[in-house]
Amino acid sequence: MIRVAILGYGNIGKAAEQAIHAAPDMELAGIYHHDDCLECIAADAVLLCTPTREVPKFAAIMAAKGICTVDSFDIHGQIYGLREQLTPLTKANQTVSIISAGWDPGTDSMVRALLLAMAPKGITYTNFGPGRSMGHSVAAKAIEGVKNALSMTIPLGTGVHRRMVYIELEDGADFKTVEAKLLKDDYFAHDETHVIAVESVDALNNVAHGVHLERSGVSGETHNQRFEFNMTINNPALTGQVMVSCARAAVRMKARGEYGAKTMIELRPIDMLPGETEELIKSIV
Numbered sequence: 001m002i003r004v005a006i007l008g009y010g011n012i013g014k015a016a017e018q019a020i021h022a023a024p025d026m027e028l029a030g031i032y033h034h035d036d037c038l039e040c041i042a043a044d045a046v047l048l049c050t051p052t053r054e055v056p057k058f059a060a061i062m063a064a065k066g067i068c069t070v071d072s073f074d075i076h077g078q079i080y081g082l083r084e085q086l087t088p089l090t091k092a093n094q095t096v097s098i099i100s101a102g103w104d105p106g107t108d109s110m111v112r113a114l115l116l117a118m119a120p121k122g123i124t125y126t127n128f129g130p131g132r133s134m135g136h137s138v139a140a141k142a143i144e145g146v147k148n149a150l151s152m153t154i155p156l157g158t159g160v161h162r163r164m165v166y167i168e169l170e171d172g173a174d175f176k177t178v179e180a181k182l183l184k185d186d187y188f189a190h191d192e193t194h195v196i197a198v199e200s201v202d203a204l205n206n207v208a209h210g211v212h213l214e215r216s217g218v219s220g221e222t223h224n225q226r227f228e229f230n231m232t233i234n235n236p237a238l239t240g241q242v243m244v245s246c247a248r249a250a251v252r253m254k255a256r257g258e259y260g261a262k263t264m265i266e267l268r269p270i271d272m273l274p275g276e277t278e279e280l281i282k283s284i285v
Helices: 011-022 052-064 076-092 107-118 134-141 175-184 235-255 277-284
Strands: 002-007 026-032 045-048 068-071 096-098 121-128 146-157 160-169 192-197 208-219 222-234 260-262
Touching (some): 002 011, 002 235, 011 026, 045 052, 045 235, 052 068, 052 096, 096 235, 107 121, 107 208, 121 146, 134 146, 134 160, 134 235, 160 175, 175 192, 222 235
Parallel strands (some): 002 026, 002 045, 068 096, 096 260, 160 192
Protein backbone atom coordinates (compact mmCIF):
# COMPACT_ATOMS: atom_id res chain seq x y z
CA MET A 1 0.00 0.00 0.00
CA ILE A 2 1.17 3.51 -0.84
CA ARG A 3 0.96 5.80 2.18
CA VAL A 4 -0.22 9.27 1.13
CA ALA A 5 -0.50 12.31 3.40
CA ILE A 6 -2.41 15.52 2.73
CA LEU A 7 -1.05 18.97 3.60
CA GLY A 8 -3.86 21.52 3.54
CA TYR A 9 -7.53 20.69 3.98
CA GLY A 10 -9.58 23.00 1.82
CA ASN A 11 -11.73 21.93 -1.12
CA ILE A 12 -8.91 20.09 -2.89
CA GLY A 13 -7.64 18.44 0.28
CA LYS A 14 -11.09 17.08 1.09
CA ALA A 15 -11.52 15.78 -2.46
CA ALA A 16 -8.07 14.19 -2.37
CA GLU A 17 -8.95 12.39 0.87
CA GLN A 18 -11.96 10.81 -0.86
CA ALA A 19 -9.81 9.75 -3.82
CA ILE A 20 -7.24 8.14 -1.50
CA HIS A 21 -9.93 6.13 0.28
CA ALA A 22 -11.28 5.00 -3.12
CA ALA A 23 -7.86 3.87 -4.39
CA PRO A 24 -7.24 0.11 -4.02
CA ASP A 25 -3.50 0.53 -3.46
CA MET A 26 -3.38 3.54 -1.10
CA GLU A 27 -3.94 4.43 2.51
CA LEU A 28 -4.19 7.83 4.19
CA ALA A 29 -1.05 8.64 6.19
CA GLY A 30 -2.55 11.71 7.83
CA ILE A 31 -4.00 15.16 7.23
CA TYR A 32 -1.82 18.10 8.17
CA HIS A 33 -2.32 21.86 8.35
CA HIS A 34 0.23 24.58 7.73
CA ASP A 35 1.01 25.09 11.41
CA ASP A 36 1.39 21.38 12.22
CA CYS A 37 4.73 19.68 12.82
CA LEU A 38 5.76 19.03 9.22
CA GLU A 39 8.85 17.16 10.41
CA CYS A 40 6.46 14.57 11.86
CA ILE A 41 5.04 13.59 8.47
CA ALA A 42 5.82 9.99 7.57
CA ALA A 43 4.52 9.00 4.14
CA ASP A 44 5.54 7.79 0.71
CA ALA A 45 4.02 10.90 -0.86
CA VAL A 46 2.50 14.17 0.31
CA LEU A 47 -0.22 16.00 -1.60
CA LEU A 48 0.37 19.75 -1.29
CA CYS A 49 -3.24 20.98 -1.21
CA THR A 50 -2.13 24.47 -0.25
CA PRO A 51 -2.55 27.82 -2.00
CA THR A 52 -0.35 27.90 -5.11
CA ARG A 53 2.00 30.55 -3.77
CA GLU A 54 2.85 28.35 -0.77
CA VAL A 55 3.76 25.32 -2.89
CA PRO A 56 7.49 26.11 -3.45
CA LYS A 57 8.14 26.37 0.30
CA PHE A 58 6.39 23.14 1.25
CA ALA A 59 7.70 21.21 -1.75
CA ALA A 60 11.25 22.12 -0.70
CA ILE A 61 10.62 21.04 2.91
CA MET A 62 9.31 17.64 1.84
CA ALA A 63 12.03 17.14 -0.78
CA ALA A 64 14.67 17.70 1.89
CA LYS A 65 13.06 14.82 3.82
CA GLY A 66 13.21 12.60 0.74
CA ILE A 67 9.41 12.42 0.46
CA CYS A 68 7.65 12.54 -2.90
CA THR A 69 5.26 15.46 -3.40
CA VAL A 70 2.45 16.33 -5.77
CA ASP A 71 1.04 19.85 -6.09
CA SER A 72 -1.50 21.73 -8.20
CA PHE A 73 0.60 24.87 -8.79
CA ASP A 74 -1.40 26.80 -11.40
CA ILE A 75 0.49 29.97 -12.36
CA HIS A 76 1.34 28.88 -15.91
CA GLY A 77 4.14 31.38 -16.48
CA GLN A 78 6.00 30.24 -13.35
CA ILE A 79 5.76 26.46 -13.76
CA TYR A 80 9.08 25.99 -15.55
CA GLY A 81 10.81 28.14 -12.95
CA LEU A 82 9.38 25.95 -10.15
CA ARG A 83 10.61 22.85 -11.99
CA GLU A 84 14.10 24.37 -12.25
CA GLN A 85 14.02 25.31 -8.57
CA LEU A 86 13.02 21.85 -7.32
CA THR A 87 15.04 19.69 -9.72
CA PRO A 88 18.44 19.88 -7.97
CA LEU A 89 16.84 19.50 -4.53
CA THR A 90 14.81 16.44 -5.48
CA LYS A 91 17.72 14.80 -7.24
CA ALA A 92 20.05 15.43 -4.30
CA ASN A 93 17.56 13.81 -1.92
CA GLN A 94 16.61 11.01 -4.35
CA THR A 95 12.94 11.79 -4.55
CA VAL A 96 10.28 12.96 -7.02
CA SER A 97 8.15 16.11 -7.10
CA ILE A 98 5.31 16.20 -9.61
CA ILE A 99 4.30 19.81 -10.12
CA SER A 100 1.16 21.40 -11.54
CA ALA A 101 -0.84 18.18 -11.30
CA GLY A 102 -4.47 19.00 -11.89
CA TRP A 103 -6.57 19.32 -14.99
CA ASP A 104 -5.10 22.57 -16.30
CA PRO A 105 -2.20 22.64 -16.05
CA GLY A 106 -2.05 18.85 -15.89
CA THR A 107 -4.26 16.51 -17.86
CA ASP A 108 -5.13 19.25 -20.37
CA SER A 109 -1.39 19.70 -20.92
CA MET A 110 -1.18 16.01 -21.78
CA VAL A 111 -4.09 16.38 -24.23
CA ARG A 112 -2.38 19.39 -25.83
CA ALA A 113 0.81 17.31 -26.22
CA LEU A 114 -1.16 14.54 -27.95
CA LEU A 115 -2.79 17.06 -30.28
CA LEU A 116 0.66 18.37 -31.21
CA ALA A 117 1.76 14.81 -31.96
CA MET A 118 -1.27 14.31 -34.23
CA ALA A 119 -1.02 17.68 -35.99
CA PRO A 120 2.43 19.25 -35.46
CA LYS A 121 1.51 22.43 -37.33
CA GLY A 122 -1.55 24.43 -36.29
CA ILE A 123 -3.16 26.38 -33.49
CA THR A 124 -4.67 25.11 -30.23
CA TYR A 125 -7.20 27.18 -28.28
CA THR A 126 -7.90 26.35 -24.64
CA ASN A 127 -11.23 27.76 -23.49
CA PHE A 128 -11.92 27.48 -19.76
CA GLY A 129 -15.30 27.50 -18.07
CA PRO A 130 -17.69 28.90 -17.51
CA GLY A 131 -16.91 28.06 -13.92
CA ARG A 132 -15.14 28.81 -10.68
CA SER A 133 -11.36 29.08 -10.75
CA MET A 134 -10.05 27.88 -7.39
CA GLY A 135 -6.63 29.47 -7.82
CA HIS A 136 -8.06 32.84 -8.79
CA SER A 137 -10.61 32.70 -5.97
CA VAL A 138 -7.87 31.99 -3.40
CA ALA A 139 -5.74 34.81 -4.83
CA ALA A 140 -8.65 37.25 -4.62
CA LYS A 141 -9.42 36.19 -1.04
CA ALA A 142 -5.79 36.89 -0.08
CA ILE A 143 -6.15 40.58 -0.99
CA GLU A 144 -6.22 42.78 2.10
CA GLY A 145 -9.79 43.80 2.90
CA VAL A 146 -11.43 40.75 1.27
CA LYS A 147 -13.41 38.46 3.55
CA ASN A 148 -14.39 35.97 0.86
CA ALA A 149 -14.15 35.77 -2.93
CA LEU A 150 -15.42 33.90 -5.95
CA SER A 151 -13.65 34.24 -9.30
CA MET A 152 -15.62 32.99 -12.29
CA THR A 153 -13.89 32.30 -15.61
CA ILE A 154 -16.01 33.13 -18.68
CA PRO A 155 -14.70 31.87 -22.06
CA LEU A 156 -14.92 34.41 -24.89
CA GLY A 157 -13.49 32.02 -27.53
CA THR A 158 -10.06 31.56 -29.15
CA GLY A 159 -8.47 31.18 -25.71
CA VAL A 160 -9.60 34.62 -24.47
CA HIS A 161 -11.31 34.85 -21.07
CA ARG A 162 -13.15 37.26 -18.85
CA ARG A 163 -12.78 37.14 -15.05
CA MET A 164 -15.88 37.97 -12.99
CA VAL A 165 -14.67 38.41 -9.41
CA TYR A 166 -17.28 38.63 -6.66
CA ILE A 167 -15.88 39.84 -3.35
CA GLU A 168 -17.28 40.07 0.14
CA LEU A 169 -15.51 42.93 1.91
CA GLU A 170 -14.19 43.02 5.45
CA ASP A 171 -15.87 45.57 7.70
CA GLY A 172 -14.44 49.00 6.96
CA ALA A 173 -12.66 47.98 3.76
CA ASP A 174 -12.78 50.40 0.84
CA PHE A 175 -14.00 48.79 -2.39
CA LYS A 176 -11.94 50.97 -4.75
CA THR A 177 -8.73 50.27 -2.82
CA VAL A 178 -9.39 46.53 -2.83
CA GLU A 179 -10.31 46.57 -6.52
CA ALA A 180 -7.10 48.37 -7.48
CA LYS A 181 -4.94 45.84 -5.59
CA LEU A 182 -6.78 42.89 -7.10
CA LEU A 183 -6.46 44.15 -10.68
CA LYS A 184 -2.68 44.46 -10.24
CA ASP A 185 -2.32 40.87 -9.03
CA ASP A 186 -0.61 38.60 -11.57
CA TYR A 187 -3.60 36.25 -11.51
CA PHE A 188 -5.86 38.98 -12.94
CA ALA A 189 -3.57 41.49 -14.65
CA HIS A 190 -3.57 39.69 -18.01
CA ASP A 191 -7.31 39.21 -18.56
CA GLU A 192 -10.39 41.38 -18.76
CA THR A 193 -11.45 41.46 -15.11
CA HIS A 194 -14.58 42.82 -13.46
CA VAL A 195 -14.79 43.14 -9.67
CA ILE A 196 -18.22 43.17 -8.01
CA ALA A 197 -18.92 43.66 -4.31
CA VAL A 198 -21.61 41.33 -2.92
CA GLU A 199 -23.16 40.74 0.50
CA SER A 200 -22.59 36.98 0.47
CA VAL A 201 -20.16 34.96 -1.66
CA ASP A 202 -21.61 31.71 -0.29
CA ALA A 203 -24.91 32.57 -1.92
CA LEU A 204 -23.16 32.50 -5.33
CA ASN A 205 -20.63 29.72 -4.84
CA ASN A 206 -20.48 26.80 -7.28
CA VAL A 207 -17.42 24.61 -7.86
CA ALA A 208 -18.42 23.52 -11.38
CA HIS A 209 -15.96 24.18 -14.18
CA GLY A 210 -14.95 22.86 -17.58
CA VAL A 211 -12.78 23.20 -20.65
CA HIS A 212 -13.10 23.13 -24.44
CA LEU A 213 -9.85 22.44 -26.31
CA GLU A 214 -9.79 23.05 -30.05
CA ARG A 215 -7.01 22.38 -32.53
CA SER A 216 -6.90 22.81 -36.27
CA GLY A 217 -3.69 21.74 -37.89
CA VAL A 218 -1.65 19.72 -40.35
CA SER A 219 -0.72 16.04 -40.29
CA GLY A 220 2.24 15.57 -42.58
CA GLU A 221 1.15 17.68 -45.56
CA THR A 222 -2.60 17.18 -45.03
CA HIS A 223 -4.44 20.27 -43.82
CA ASN A 224 -7.82 20.73 -42.09
CA GLN A 225 -7.23 18.19 -39.34
CA ARG A 226 -9.64 19.24 -36.59
CA PHE A 227 -9.82 18.04 -33.00
CA GLU A 228 -12.01 18.95 -30.02
CA PHE A 229 -11.90 17.92 -26.38
CA ASN A 230 -14.66 18.86 -23.94
CA MET A 231 -15.34 18.23 -20.28
CA THR A 232 -17.65 19.54 -17.58
CA ILE A 233 -16.39 18.84 -14.08
CA ASN A 234 -16.46 19.40 -10.35
CA ASN A 235 -13.23 21.37 -10.08
CA PRO A 236 -11.80 20.21 -6.70
CA ALA A 237 -12.92 16.60 -7.22
CA LEU A 238 -11.01 16.26 -10.49
CA THR A 239 -7.97 18.12 -9.18
CA GLY A 240 -7.82 15.92 -6.09
CA GLN A 241 -8.19 12.74 -8.16
CA VAL A 242 -5.42 13.73 -10.58
CA MET A 243 -3.10 14.53 -7.68
CA VAL A 244 -3.73 11.12 -6.13
CA SER A 245 -3.05 9.39 -9.45
CA CYS A 246 0.18 11.38 -9.77
CA ALA A 247 1.23 10.35 -6.26
CA ARG A 248 1.15 6.76 -7.48
CA ALA A 249 3.32 7.72 -10.44
CA ALA A 250 5.77 9.61 -8.22
CA VAL A 251 6.30 6.62 -5.92
CA ARG A 252 6.87 4.31 -8.89
CA MET A 253 9.33 6.72 -10.48
CA LYS A 254 11.25 7.03 -7.22
CA ALA A 255 11.46 3.24 -6.99
CA ARG A 256 13.03 3.19 -10.47
CA GLY A 257 15.51 5.92 -9.52
CA GLU A 258 13.94 8.51 -11.84
CA TYR A 259 14.45 11.42 -9.45
CA GLY A 260 13.62 15.05 -10.09
CA ALA A 261 10.81 17.56 -10.51
CA LYS A 262 8.43 16.59 -13.29
CA THR A 263 5.41 18.07 -15.06
CA MET A 264 2.59 15.77 -16.14
CA ILE A 265 3.63 15.67 -19.80
CA GLU A 266 6.83 13.97 -18.62
CA LEU A 267 4.98 11.09 -16.95
CA ARG A 268 4.16 7.63 -18.25
CA PRO A 269 0.34 7.53 -18.16
CA ILE A 270 0.41 3.88 -17.12
CA ASP A 271 2.28 4.85 -13.94
CA MET A 272 -0.79 6.79 -12.80
CA LEU A 273 -3.05 3.74 -12.89
CA PRO A 274 -3.46 1.06 -10.20
CA GLY A 275 -2.68 -2.48 -11.28
CA GLU A 276 0.00 -4.48 -13.03
CA THR A 277 1.56 -3.09 -16.21
CA GLU A 278 0.92 -6.16 -18.39
CA GLU A 279 -2.74 -6.41 -17.37
CA LEU A 280 -3.27 -2.69 -17.96
CA ILE A 281 -1.79 -2.97 -21.45
CA LYS A 282 -4.10 -5.89 -22.24
CA SER A 283 -7.20 -4.06 -20.99
CA ILE A 284 -6.52 -0.59 -22.40
CA VAL A 285 -4.68 -1.10 -25.68
